[in-house]
Amino acid sequence: MAHSIDSTPAIEAADLRFAYPSGVEALRGVTVTIRSGEFVGVVGQNGSGKTTLVKHFNGLLKPTGGVVRLLGVDTRTKGVAELARSAGYVFQNPDHQIFCNTVREEIAFGPRNLEMPAAEIEASSRDVIELLDLQGLEERHPFRLSRGERQRLAIASLLAMRPRVLILDEPTGGQDRQQISRLLGTLRQLNAAGHTLILVTHDMELLAGCASRTLVMFQGTLLLDGTPREVFQEVEALQRTALTPPMITRWSLGAGLPGPALTVAEAVQAFDGHPSPLAQG
Amino acid sequence: MALYTFALEGRSWATRLHPMTMATVVVCATVIVFSTLHLGVMGATLAALLLFMVVGRLPARTTLAPLVLILPLCFFITLIQTVTQPEQIVASWQVLGREITFSGQGFVLGLRITLRVVLLALTLTFFFTVVHPAKFTKALCDLRMPFKYAYSFTLALRFLPLMLEELTTIKNAQQCRGYDIDRVNPLLRVFRVFPLMVPLVLIALRRAGTIALALDLRAFGARPDRTFFVEVQRGALDVGLRAAAVAAAAVVLGAVIGGWL
Amino acid sequence: MPILSVRDLTFHYPSASKPTLDGISFDLDRGECLAVFGSAKSTLCLSLVGAIPHLVPGRMQGEVVVEGVSTRSARLAELATKIGMVLQDPENALFNLTLAADVVFGMENLGVPREEMAARLETVLGLVGLQGLGGRMSQELSGGQKQRASVAAVLAMQPTILILDEPTRELDPLGTEEVFGLLARLKARGTTIVIVENDPDQVAPLADRMLLLREGKVAVLAPPREFYATVRDDPKIRFPQVTDLYLALQQRLGLTGPVPITLEEGIQSLGALYRQHARH
Numbered sequence: 001m002a003h004s005i006d007s008t009p010a011i012e013a014a015d016l017r018f019a020y021p022s023g024v025e026a027l028r029g030v031t032v033t034i035r036s037g038e039f040v041g042v043v044g045q046n047g048s049g050k051t052t053l054v055k056h057f058n059g060l061l062k063p064t065g066g067v068v069r070l071l072g073v074d075t076r077t078k079g080v081a082e083l084a085r086s087a088g089y090v091f092q093n094p095d096h097q098i099f100c101n102t103v104r105e106e107i108a109f110g111p112r113n114l115e116m117p118a119a120e121i122e123a124s125s126r127d128v129i130e131l132l133d134l135q136g137l138e139e140r141h142p143f144r145l146s147r148g149e150r151q152r153l154a155i156a157s158l159l160a161m162r163p164r165v166l167i168l169d170e171p172t173g174g175q176d177r178q179q180i181s182r183l184l185g186t187l188r189q190l191n192a193a194g195h196t197l198i199l200v201t202h203d204m205e206l207l208a209g210c211a212s213r214t215l216v217m218f219q220g221t222l223l224l225d226g227t228p229r230e231v232f233q234e235v236e237a238l239q240r241t242a243l244t245p246p247m248i249t250r251w252s253l254g255a256g257l258p259g260p261a262l263t264v265a266e267a268v269q270a271f272d273g274h275p276s277p278l279a280q281g
Numbered sequence: 282m283a284l285y286t287f288a289l290e291g292r293s294w295a296t297r298l299h300p301m302t303m304a305t306v307v308v309c310a311t312v313i314v315f316s317t318l319h320l321g322v323m324g325a326t327l328a329a330l331l332l333f334m335v336v337g338r339l340p341a342r343t344t345l346a347p348l349v350l351i352l353p354l355c356f357f358i359t360l361i362q363t364v365t366q367p368e369q370i371v372a373s374w375q376v377l378g379r380e381i382t383f384s385g386q387g388f389v390l391g392l393r394i395t396l397r398v399v400l401l402a403l404t405l406t407f408f409f410t411v412v413h414p415a416k417f418t419k420a421l422c423d424l425r426m427p428f429k430y431a432y433s434f435t436l437a438l439r440f441l442p443l444m445l446e447e448l449t450t451i452k453n454a455q456q457c458r459g460y461d462i463d464r465v466n467p468l469l470r471v472f473r474v475f476p477l478m479v480p481l482v483l484i485a486l487r488r489a490g491t492i493a494l495a496l497d498l499r500a501f502g503a504r505p506d507r508t509f510f511v512e513v514q515r516g517a518l519d520v521g522l523r524a525a526a527v528a529a530a531a532v533v534l535g536a537v538i539g540g541w542l
Numbered sequence: 543m544p545i546l547s548v549r550d551l552t553f554h555y556p557s558a559s560k561p562t563l564d565g566i567s568f569d570l571d572r573g574e575c576l577a578v579f580g581s582a583k584s585t586l587c588l589s590l591v592g593a594i595p596h597l598v599p600g601r602m603q604g605e606v607v608v609e610g611v612s613t614r615s616a617r618l619a620e621l622a623t624k625i626g627m628v629l630q631d632p633e634n635a636l637f638n639l640t641l642a643a644d645v646v647f648g649m650e651n652l653g654v655p656r657e658e659m660a661a662r663l664e665t666v667l668g669l670v671g672l673q674g675l676g677g678r679m680s681q682e683l684s685g686g687q688k689q690r691a692s693v694a695a696v697l698a699m700q701p702t703i704l705i706l707d708e709p710t711r712e713l714d715p716l717g718t719e720e721v722f723g724l725l726a727r728l729k730a731r732g733t734t735i736v737i738v739e740n741d742p743d744q745v746a747p748l749a750d751r752m753l754l755l756r757e758g759k760v761a762v763l764a765p766p767r768e769f770y771a772t773v774r775d776d777p778k779i780r781f782p783q784v785t786d787l788y789l790a791l792q793q794r795l796g797l798t799g800p801v802p803i804t805l806e807e808g809i810q811s812l813g814a815l816y817r818q819h820a821r822h
Contacts, residue, residue, distance in 0.1 A: 113459030
């Protein structure tokens with residue numbers, strides 16, 4: 001699933017430090033490399049630095065110490081608008097960016113800023129409208145869309161810029177199970193097509209169901225870095241962060257399964273006696 | 282912005298003043314400062330304000346910091362006066378085929394106007410530093426202002442910083458779509474704010490609607506005789522300060538009208 | 543007598559041909575906790591608290607009776623002392639500059655005398671776990687603290703019924719824990735609670751009954767175990783994962799017995815089952 005397109009890592013952070021002008025240290029030396037094509041989940045309590053960290057990936061924040069490279073480029077050498085070509089950042093609240101009169105215009109805004117040729121904008125818009133299930137809504141006024149539709153519109157408008165890396169900040173707020181599952185399917189599709197995905201979320205169940213790698217942030221440091229299965233087994237460390245693994249994972253550990261189950265489906269398989277990925281620990 | 286007074290509570294006697302006392306001081310200072318540009322009068326007013334700041338233990342840094350915001354304005358005022366006044370030309374330059382003159386008298390006039398602006402800004406800053414918004418609301422209601430108007434001041438103080446934060450978030454969100462208003466010529470920026478303003482206005486409207494609901498659910502406006510948790514008292518110091526401020530304003534105004542200044 | 547009674551509640555938004563709420567009827571007993579799922583949840587909350595019909599434009603039919611008083615005939619201020627609502631985003635509910643100012647705001651509007659305000663302020667801050675923080679500026683509080691402050695501001699008016707519309711949506715896991723801890727304490731003291739909440743892990747152990755609204759009508763109203771068993775095929779509802787697991791295995795393994803809704807129950811019932819299976 002996580003295949004490299006080329007050898008340049010998507011994101012490299014070396015001893016990344018960040019302090020706000022007020023002096024508060026939000027990041028205290030984070031070192032992490034994210035390879036092209038990975039699907040990474042970033043978790044942590046509010047104030048752990050998880051959002052501060054991912055904001056460095058597309059240059060929204062510049063390090064006060066250490067260095068961050070996006071596709072090999074030091075983020076301090078370029079502005080956010082320029083880096084937007086390589087990394088798209090979807091904000092948590094879609095209403096922070098929506099301002100056009102039609103869905104179509106909204107989606108074209110980003111590509112126009114990047115001066116993509118008209119034909120490419122056309123093609124790109126068509127692709128993302130289909131991918132994010134917005135067919136039939138092209139001429140609709142964004143204010144008339146439901147919250148879930150606006151959220152998909154926000155993702156579409158970032159994706160239309162064809163960034164190699166996509167960062168999403170809590171994209172599942174207030175959505176029901178079906179909508180979340182649909183979004184996950186889209187994200188998996190994008191990942192399979194080669195996009196590097198970085199998902200910031202509070203939802204451990206969501207994370208367990210899609211990410212191949214989990215970064216756990218705690219008080220400005222990267223506390224845990226591994227596959228969800230590895231991370232969920234670090235019970236003590238997780239306790240410190242007051243983050244709890246998904247219920248099914250805790251159940252599988254409490255019920256004595258050979259390894260942590262990440263999803264209900266895996267737990268069901270354990271009952272079937274299938275040789276399950278759980279046995280790998 | 283440390284313009285809120287709560288940090289001062291207990292550290293400065295000035296917070297015990299009645300809000301209307303500070304309001305009186307502001308109004309009188311405004312009258313004085315607009316009636317004359319006499320250096321002596323303005324100097325004395327400045328001295329009085331600084332004395333108040335020292336005796337009242339107002340933190341110098343946070344009280345004087347907002348003055349930095351008006352520095353560009355002061356610069357322009359002085360420049361305009363220097364360049365436009367016709368008397369006492371001190372120097373002249375040829376720029377783009379036109380003659381630009383620097384007037385010594387204009388320069389001094391500009392400085393005086395600057396001082397006026399600084400004094401106004403100072404009194405306002407003092408007001409916001411010393412007066413507790415909730416007490417100000419109560420004082421206004423005591424003067425028979427309907428609560429919903431008096432309260433709008435508190436609401437503004439509470440939500441303006443939030444709106445500014447939203448604006449920053451919106452700016453960042455649009456930057457992530459390749460739209461960087463920071464890179465646009467500052468003079469042209471006003472024409473390119475649409476992608477920032479529309480989300481801001483919508484968010485503000487939505488927020489206003491929710492706040493209105495929350496206010497109604499908290500029985501806002503339920504009865505005209507609402508009670509107040511904060512108390513405001515008027516003491517001897519209040520009477521004295523008000524009298525001093527009004528007297529000073531009356532003297533200056535009288536002197537100006539009478540032609541002595 | 544039920545503390546809250548909804549009878550044939552129907553509501554049309556202006557110029558809408560189809561009703562958003564269509565003939566809703568249910569009763570709530572004192573001290574009960576009801577969780578609401580499905581569509582039009584917010585509209586229902588607004589109807590319970592009196593915002594419909596007093597504030598929200600539209601056509602309301604039917605009746606909502608709170609402690610014997612109809613929301614239609616009572617004034618909003620009177621209803622505020624019986625039933626209060628906590629909103630999704632605490633930022634919009636804390637409109638004063640300090641925490642104490644927000645807590646006393648409702649009482650001031652109701653004309654409560656000063657000494658009593660001071661007493662209730664103390665009590666309510668203690669109840670939500672924010673004692674001593676009255677002087678703190680609202681914007682300095684954490685998300686969980688803000689939401690608890692919002693609850694305190696509502697409780698200061700002493701309603702016996704509390705409505706919460708997605709109270710943990712803007713909060714991190716720690717904040718969510720704080721809020722649900724508070725709700726458990728309130729329930730233990732006899733507060734009646736109506737809550738709209740998507741996080742099943744927290745809401746399942748708290749709720750006495752769960753209500754599913756479909757197309758504006760009451761589709762299911764039952765205690766949690768029965769509820770989850772009944773709605774197992776609804777793709778929109780999120781289940782506690784142990785419940786999901788149990789229901790997935792139920793038919794296949796012919797399971798009988800109570801549906802687990804908490805981790806402990808899941809380990810008890812399904813853990814033993816797993817060990818049986820593992821031996822084969």
